[in-house]
Amino acid sequence: MFGKMDMVDFIEALKVMGKGMLGIFIALTIVYLFVLLLTKAFPADKENADTEN
Amino acid sequence: MEFLGFLLDGVKALNYQQVLMWIIGAGLIFLAIKKDYEPALLLPIGFGAILVNIPLSSMVDQNVPGYGVVEGIIDFLFNKGIATELFPLVLFVGIGAMIDFGPLLSNPKMLFFGAAAQFGIFGTLLLAVALGFDLKDAASIGIIGAADGPTSIYVANFFQSKYVGPIMVAAYSYMSLVPIIQPFAIKLVTTKKERMIRMPYKPKQVSKTTRILFPIGVSLIAGLIAPSSLSLIGMLMFGNLIRESGVLNSLSKTAQSELANLVTLFLGITIASKMQAADFITIETLVIIGLGLVAFVFDTVFGVFFVKFLNLFTKNKMNPMVGAAGISAFPMSARVIHKMGLKEDPQNFLLMHTVGANVAGQIASVIAGGLIIYLIK
Numbered sequence: 001m002f003g004k005m006d007m008v009d010f011i012e013a014l015k016v017m018g019k020g021m022l023g024i025f026i027a028l029t030i031v032y033l034f035v036l037l038l039t040k041a042f043p044a045d046k047e048n049a050d051t052e053n
Numbered sequence: 054m055e056f057l058g059f060l061l062d063g064v065k066a067l068n069y070q071q072v073l074m075w076i077i078g079a080g081l082i083f084l085a086i087k088k089d090y091e092p093a094l095l096l097p098i099g100f101g102a103i104l105v106n107i108p109l110s111s112m113v114d115q116n117v118p119g120y121g122v123v124e125g126i127i128d129f130l131f132n133k134g135i136a137t138e139l140f141p142l143v144l145f146v147g148i149g150a151m152i153d154f155g156p157l158l159s160n161p162k163m164l165f166f167g168a169a170a171q172f173g174i175f176g177t178l179l180l181a182v183a184l185g186f187d188l189k190d191a192a193s194i195g196i197i198g199a200a201d202g203p204t205s206i207y208v209a210n211f212f213q214s215k216y217v218g219p220i221m222v223a224a225y226s227y228m229s230l231v232p233i234i235q236p237f238a239i240k241l242v243t244t245k246k247e248r249m250i251r252m253p254y255k256p257k258q259v260s261k262t263t264r265i266l267f268p269i270g271v272s273l274i275a276g277l278i279a280p281s282s283l284s285l286i287g288m289l290m291f292g293n294l295i296r297e298s299g300v301l302n303s304l305s306k307t308a309q310s311e312l313a314n315l316v317t318l319f320l321g322i323t324i325a326s327k328m329q330a331a332d333f334i335t336i337e338t339l340v341i342i343g344l345g346l347v348a349f350v351f352d353t354v355f356g357v358f359f360v361k362f363l364n365l366f367t368k369n370k371m372n373p374m375v376g377a378a379g380i381s382a383f384p385m386s387a388r389v390i391h392k393m394g395l396k397e398d399p400q401n402f403l404l405m406h407t408v409g410a411n412v413a414g415q416i417a418s419v420i421a422g423g424l425i426i427y428l429i430k
Contacts (some may be wrong), residue, residue: 036161
């Protein structure tokens with residue numbers, strides 16, 4: 001109910017905050033490594049490349 | 054004249070809260086038409102807010118004597134389109150088809166900027182709990198910080214929050230106010246010298262195979278790490294795969310235009326289902342609108358601080374403003390920050406960096422939405 005803080009919820013929210021931010025960084029680190037792998041494994045060539053300008 | 058009294062039933066049932074909702078609806082229509090703030094959504098939401106607050110409105114469910122509950126079209130659309138998550142998920146196909154991940158693939162470091170700028174979600178969640186909202190409602194409010202309408206709808210609806218109406222209005226209003234909120238927040242935490250830092254852009258070629266494998270790989274990664282984010286990220290990446298495949302150009306164009314437009318059309322007016330005066334005119338609504346602003350400011354400030362932190366360890370300094378583009382409001386945030394850079398230094402072209410961070414924010418916000426659903430039981 002709005003208006004009175006529940007300490008149990010607050011501690012749980014802190015945990016969600018920590019795990020959530022950590023989870024996003026871990027997930028995107030894996031995506032980052034995946035992109036590095038993709039760009040190494042499939043480098044752009046003249047036939048099917050698309051230059052970003 | 055008494056026999057004509059039935060014509061006054063609507064007038065007699067009118068209360069001041071409903072009139073206030075008409076004014077709010079008119080205000081949203083004004084912002085959409087005169088200020089061009091997210092007109093595709095604020096206009097239908099505004100008009101819907103008027104329609105559902107006309108006493109005995111047949112747009113929403115009504116208990117009609119002799120007939121029982123008669124379903125209104127807006128409540129019907131809500132039950133079929135939002136309660137089932139259909140509209141936000143289908144909209145993601147269109148959004149995925151619109152996004153060019155090229156700038157991100159050629160500079161994948163921007164992914165981390167997208168991650169950092171999600172802090173607003175969790176910071177606001179904490180603040181909402183501190184203000185006394187229960188955890189699920191606080192999470193639904195925090196997700197306004199995703200700066201992503203469909204994700205906000207998806208999460209708030211998943212938690213069956215009674216605040217879906219105010220959350221939607223806050224999410225879309227602040228997305229349209231990014232050109233005002235972000236420059237203000239960025240200037241609060243950066244110096245002119247920092248805003249003038251140049252970041253040369255070295256264009257890199259991205260192969261078609263990379264572009265095709267990217268949406269498939271991201272779906273697999275997100276699905277394995279945060280399974281609850283898969284319906285969001287899967288639909289987003291499905292739209293992107295259609296775009297990048299090169300063999301479904303007609304479907305890609307349809308997803309980007311007709312499909313996205315059609316869903317947006319119904320989404321806006323359907324949100325009004327949760328804008329009936331009795332539920333909307335509350336102190337909580339005002340608090341949620343305030344928390345939404347805090348969420349956007351947190352996103353922006355934390356994105357800036359993240360780049361400043363990285364600059365402590367790097368030789369080639371990055372412009373901290375680019376970190377603020379890691380929010381999901383695409384492409385508005387990228388353009389706004391690019392323009393800020395040009396204003397400080399007419400030769401400072403940040404656009405490709407900001408676009409990279411901005412599309413990274415799109416992926417990060419969806420994963421954040423999935424993680425919140427997974428973490429809050």
